[in-house]
Amino acid sequence: MAKSKFTKDQYLKWYELMLLMRRFEEKAAQLYGQQKIKGFCHLYIGQEAVVVGAMGALNADDRHITAYRDHAHALACGISARQVMAELYGKVTGCSKGKGGSMHLFSKEHNFFGGHGIVGAQIPLGAGIAFADAYRGGKQVTLCYMGDGAVRQGALHETFNMAMLWKLPVIFICENNGYAMGTSVERTTNMKDIYKIGLAYDMPSAAVDGMQCETVHEAIAEAVDRARNGNGPTFLEIRTYRYRGHSMSDPAKYRTKEEVEGFKQKDPIEIVKATLLKNNYANEKWFDEMEAKIEAIVLDSVDFAETSAYPQESAIYEDVYSEPNYPFITE
Secondary structure: OOOOOOOHHHHHHHHHHHHHHHHHHHHHHHHHHOOOOOOOOOOOOOOHHHHHHHHOOOOOOOEEEOOOOOHHHHHHOOOOHHHHHHHHHOOOOOOOOOOOOOOOOOEOOOOEOOOOOOOOOHHHHHHHHHHHHHHOOOOOOEEEEEEOOHHHOHHHHHHHHHHHHOOOOEEEEEEEOOEEOOEEHHHOOOOOOOOHHHHOOOOOEEEEEOOOHHHHHHHHHHHHHHHHOOOOOEEEEEEOOOOOOOOOOOOOOOOOHHHHHHHHOOOHHHHHHHHHHHOOOOOHHHHHHHHHHHHHHHHHHHHHHHHOOOOOHHHHHOOOOOOOOOOOOOO
C-alpha cells in the first residue's frame, strides 16, 4: 500500500480542529434553545472538512472571507473559542466587540474579514481584498467562500470576469451543501454542476469531495499554488452537507431522514478518526483525552461569555469610520 502523503501530525490536527468546531456548534445550538444566544444562528455541523482541509494548504497571512455560516471559519483562522462565543452572546469581549453577532464575526489580526449576512456580498469583497494584496505586491492569497444559493447572484459573474481579467490571487469556494435555505440545487438550476459556471470565464474550476479533508487539501493546495504564482483565480465547488437545518429556526422538513442518515455515514470527523486508528496514530485513550480537552475549551468559552459585559450604549458611535491609510501613495 502506498504511503499517505499526509502525516500523523496533520491527521491529529484535523481531528482536533474538527472536533472543536463540532462541539462548539452543538453547544451554540443548546444555548440558542435556552435563549442565551439570540438573533440568527447558522451551524456548520457536517461541513467541517471543507475549512479544515483548506487551512493546511495556506500561509498564516492568507486572507479569508465567507458568508454567515462562519463560526467554524473563525475558529479555523485562530480566533479563540472565547471570542467567538462572546460575540454570539453580543458581549464586548467578542471578536466584533459584540456588535456583529453570529453572522458578522471579524478579526483583522487573524486575517478573517467576515462573516457577511447579505447573500453573495462577500464575493466582490473577496476579489477586492485579493486586488489590494496584488496591487501592493504581496504574495497573499484570498479564500472567498459562498453557499450554493449565492452563485445565483449577478455579482458573482461580474467578479469572476474581473478576477480573470486581472489574474487576481483569489480562490472562490462554493460550499455546496445541496440547499439554499430550504430550496434544493435541483430546483434552482438546469446545470447541477455548479463548478461549470467558472468555465465560462476560462477560470480553472473543479468539483471536490467536501466530506474528506484530504481531497479538499489537495484541491486548495493546487489552487493556492496557481494564485501565488500570478496565474489567477480558481473556482471550486466543494460538495458537502449540513446535518442541521439552514438556521436554528429551520426544522429541515424538506429533507428525508434517509438522506440525512446517508450523509452521516460519510461524517468527516469519523473518517479521520478511522484513519488515525487504522494507522495506529492514536488510541481510544487519546480520543477520550481529546474529548475532555475540547469540552473544557467550549465550557470555558461559555463561562467567559456569561461573565463578560455588554457594550456601552456609547459604543454605537465607535468603529463607524476609519482613518484612511494609504501606505502605497507618496507625495
